[in-house]
Amino acid sequence: MSKHDEPGKYLNALAFRATPDLVGNACVFVRDLDEATAKLWDDFDFQCKRRYGNDSAQVPYSIATTVLKVLTGGYVYFDPDKRGPFLASREPLDDRLLERVFTLTYHLASGAAIETIDLSAPPVLASRIAATPQVERRLAEHLAPTSRQQPTAPGWVFRTIGWDISRTLANRHLKISETREVKLRPDTGGGLVAIDTPWENEQGGRFALSRTALRLKTMPNIQSPILQLTSHVTRIDDSLVFASTALAVPRDEQHPILQIALNGRGGARTVNRLALEALGRLEMDYSILRAIDERSRREQKLLAEARENGERIRFARERPGQVWPVLGRNVQFPIGTGVGMHHLRKLHEHVETVFDGKAVPLVMREVAMSLPHRPTDPETVPKQELERRKQEKQETGSKESLRPRGSAFPSADSIVACIEAAGFKKLRLVCLWYRDETRLRMLKTLADTYALPTTGLDPVDGQEIELHGRSVTAVFCAAQEFLSPGRAEGRARALEAIRPVLALDEATTVVAAWCETEFPRPEHAEQEQAGYENLEELDAKHQTHAVLARLGIPTQYLLGRTDRGVVQVKKDDHPAEMALLDLYRSLGIIDDRIANALKPEKDSPRVDDLAHVGIYVRQQNRRKDEEGSPKVVITATAVVPPADPEGVWTMLGWSTAKPEWQPYRTAQTSFHARAYPEPGEKRTYRQRWDEAADDVERALRELAEELDGTGYVVTVDELAARRMWSGLQNVCQGADQASGKSKYWLPGSSLQSDQRPKAVVRVNIDDEEVPQPVSSSKVTKAGTSTDYETAQTLFRVETDFATPVWILCNVPRPFRGSGGRLGAKYTRWEAKKSVQSQVAAERRKGEMPQNWYSMTATEIYPIAFDPRISREALAIAAAKLCHQAQFWSDRSRYPVPLHAAKQMDLDHPQYRRTAQEDPTPAAEPETAEAVDDE
Incomplete structure (x- = not known):
């Protein structure tokens, strides 16, 4: 390739x-x-x-x-x-x-x-x-590159370029194997859809389609716009009246597949009736829309009859003909997500074959760097020892890994060091439970983590047990009334029964709560005489989280029961381990793995003497019956190096709810103790985001004073933050600050030179904006080339001028797991069916219902205030802080500071009930002015 x-x-x-x-x-x-x-x-x-x-x-x-x-x-x-x-x-x-x-x-x-x-x-x-x-x-007239300038093509070019390219790609069938080809059809969005060859589940009646989107993007310091393709699974609904979009097949194959937005409320969706009336008045052929409307009427009638009879509606499941409703709800479906790596590689080959040299790929070359060895990586074993273990494994029939993974948990000593660095002497973990099965899971996880013997380890409620001397202890307490699903009334009274175990000497002890939880079920609604539609109001997790946050106690939860019953663990209890690790993150514990990750490359500039700041931005949309301008929620963290090289890194936190820098655990509980902000006065788009940038400028000024001379780097998510700072937009790279419409060019740009960040690192993880990796190739000095299916390292994009962009390539963990690699060698059209057999070795799960994974990528773009700082060193540091997550056995898409800032928001008690899809532009505005239009 x-x-x-x-x-x-x-x-x-x-x-x-x-x-x-x-x-x-x-x-x-x-x-x-x-x-x-x-x-x-x-x-x-x-x-x-x-x-x-x-x-x-x-x-x-x-x-x-x-x-x-x-x-x-x-x-x-x-x-x-x-x-x-x-x-x-x-x-x-x-x-x-x-x-x-x-x-x-x-x-x-x-x-x-x-x-x-x-x-x-x-x-x-x-x-x-x-x-x-x-x-x-x-179109060609608007795509001619200008030397050392960002692309200046007008917006309509970005919207229409896919029209002819998709038709060209559809002129030839997609070859997915030596013996099979798939027909592609263009759609009105400028994409491709394999509507003539849908995927179907084994039992029949449920369908999904392969769809490929073609989008024109820009990248910093590349003179031409970039055409990016992404392919995904579009599931087809068995009803039209609950879908928000439908695909309609025209009679004339020369016309593209129509993508039609459906109007109305759920259960009564149909085409725009005013458009139907208009077409009827024009006396034009609109049979394709009439077919949608007639189907909607039929389904609405069936739905009304079922409701009148108190029956559950079941729509006919058959292969759609002219109308294909797109399933918009995230529900269980017998066809999994993802098209798999082989599908993407074949699509890449298809583009190169069809355009025969006219499709010039981006050049992305691997960076010479070493990723840090993580404590969770398999142990390093000499070759001779590996051979011995392999022989022993064959002789004994053992299924143990030849190179077991290390622990995801920080050492007890590092936990104590972090607690002491914060000015305390002791950490007490309060385990609140109401099922004995959950209590035993918590106890076993703590025993495994702190290497305690489980024999005789069965504390009574209220008894404090030592996990690591007197420095780390745990206490268990039954708290059914406080934790079980129900109405919010009475939580404060139930708290009084467990308050003794939560009491702390604020001068010497840090307390964190590990709590059992479960999703509310219909029987809980019956007990509380509430409607089933109000189950979320009975969720004790959200209620108790806020109660404990007001006490200043960081909290994490462990699911004790699912729809299948009480959770029973046979071997490894990964959910309990992950919950405990997230509790450590909530405490702001930073162990030496972060210092290890930031060690500079040989002969490379240092970045381990800088504080690394993450700023996470999200628009909190108006909820039902609210008026005014949506509020912007901002959370931030700062991972700060020690003054003594042998000391402990610390983490600070900040939020718009409590706009002051505090230890991360305190900042998070302060944020969670308060409700999300209500909508404010009516503001224009520009005013709203400028006010949010004002908050960040004040926060960075205060942080600079807090750091007292220690330099810092700010990391932001491009998709959310470019609305606040024009200097983050691709079109503004190399431009004068006066060309931006935002109040501030970059985070910290208004501060005095000694208070500004050394650099801003822009990160983008959006799959629609970041190039989709399909494989890698290694070229030797002799000129021979070897292709590889995946890559996991950092690549530098060759730009036409100025600072390059770096791409960190990620292979999802499920793809690398024992049951993964679905789609590595063939596409969903060749998915294997399930096999039922009394012989275990012959049994096989069907592949169509499973998720097929592909590589993802994180785009990293450093913008330096200080010309002396190495942009490549910053890109490498960001990649390392993705590779070495704070407490996780694999990579995170965001670097540690930004991930921790985002997690503050995700853990907010109101988040899951109020967060809506943020209406971020699908593509970056092609002009600096475009971002200001609303």
Whole structure:
């Protein structure tokens, strides 16, 4: 697969330079929205907001887009909120037809009945849109690179480039083996879908599709935009009325598969009825939408009859014909997620074959570095000893690993050192339980962790046992009334019964709680006389977490019962181990594995004398019945080196709920003790994010004072943070700060030079934005090349100028496990079925229901304030802090400081009930100004 001349190891990915050669003669017809027409549209938008009584309401222009997609074969892009080209199509649009479509859209959105609309008297807005000149533009003209500059292609290019590329890729079948090919069809989003060859479960009746998205992105300091492909499993719902999207197959195969957004509430979803009325009035063929609407009506009738009879609805499960509803809910499904590595490699080959040299791949070369040896890695064993163990294993029939893993737990001495560094003498772990099975699991995990004999280890409630002398102790206490599911009322009273074991001498002792929990079940709702739809309100975990946080006690939970009954552990109790490790993280314990990870490479600049700060940002969306602007939730951590090289690293925390730097355990409990902020005054998009950046500037100023001369580096997530700081955006790399629309260019940029961070490290883990790795290739000095299925190291992207980007390649743990590697050698179309047999060796689980894993990647981009600091050293440090997680036996996608900051938010008692999908832009704005539009 490799085509590289220089010796080295290279990463192969589904990422190619979008050059003029790649798009060839592809053209798009665009219309520019002039200022007068834009003003008319804004007035129309205001009228709609006033009519619907909602400042967030938008003109339902999906009426126009749906109609135009049906009439033109599918390829239409319409975005009136962007100035400049706002309407694009692959085929030219008739002016008269366009005027009629927008006349109907205008009046229908204003509430007029379809039969009262006079098409011969169009409103001024519709006439002006139709009169806007239609210009044919070649995509290649906007992709020609400019020397040492970021790509400047307009937004419509990013939205439309996939139209012709997907059609070109669909002209040839995807070859998945020597004997089998799969037909691909383009869709209206500019992607590909194998709708003629769906995947089906073994029992039949449930389906999923292979879908490939084509997206145009930018990368820092690369002159051309990057075309990225991602392939995934799209599950098909057996009902339409609960789906939010449907795929519709047109009669003419020359037209793409239509992706149709469905309107209405769950249980009554259907196509946009106003669009149906408009198409009917235009007397055009819209049978494809009628088919969706008719199916919706049938299903709504069946649903109503089932509810009337008190029966559970079961829709017919058969292979869809023209309409394929997309399953949007995250529910159990007999077809797993993920397409597997072989599928991605075949897709990569397909692109290279079809474009025959015109698809220029990104060049990503491995960095010379050594990843730190983790305590959880298999032990290093001499070859001779390995051979001896192998022989012994064969003779005894043992199933033990030849190289057992080390412990994920910090040593008792390192825990004590962290506690003492915080100014305390003792750590007490309070284990709260209400099932004896859970109590025994907690006790065994603690005994294994601290190497205690289990014989005779059976403390009574309230008895304090020593885990590591008097420095680390544990006490058990039954707390059923406090911990079991139920209403929030009474938790404070139940707390009084266990308060003695929670009491602490704040001057000498740190207390942490390890609690049993379970998910509320219908019987709990019956006991509390609550509706089943309110089960979350009975979740004791959220309630007790807040109660204990107000006492300043870090808390983690262990699931004691599932839907299958009380948890019974046969061998290794990984859930208990992970819960205890997360409790250590909540305590802010940093052991020597972090110092070990940050040791500099030979002859490389040091970064282990810097504090590493992680800032995690998330918009807390409005909940039901709330008004005002959504609040921005920010959590931050600082992993601080010791003044004495032999000392202990420490971790500080900060949040918008308690905006001051505190020890991490205190910062987290302060944050969890408070409810998420309510929406504030109505603010513009720019004001909201500038205010959030104000908070961060104050926090960094205070941190610089706290560090008292120790330098620091800030790590942020690109996808969330680029709304706050223009200097993080790709288009702004190398630009003047005055070109940004945000208040601050980068985190800390307003501070005095001695208070600023040494650098900002931008991290991106979004699978839609980071190149999808498919394999790696090693080229020798002799020019021979060897391909490898996976890679786990750090690669530097060869840029055209300035600072490069680094890609840390990850292989998911399940893929490397004993039952993994599904999809490594073949695709889901060749998935093996289950085998039932009385002979254990012959039995086999079916492969279709299982998840098929692929490599992931973390993009790392350092931006230095201090020109003396090595960007490569920062990239390597970030990679090492992903590789060596704080307390986890494998990698995390985020470096330690950012991961710990995010975990503060994820652990908040309200998070799971209030967090919604953050409406982050799907692609980075192509201009610095675009990020300010709302």
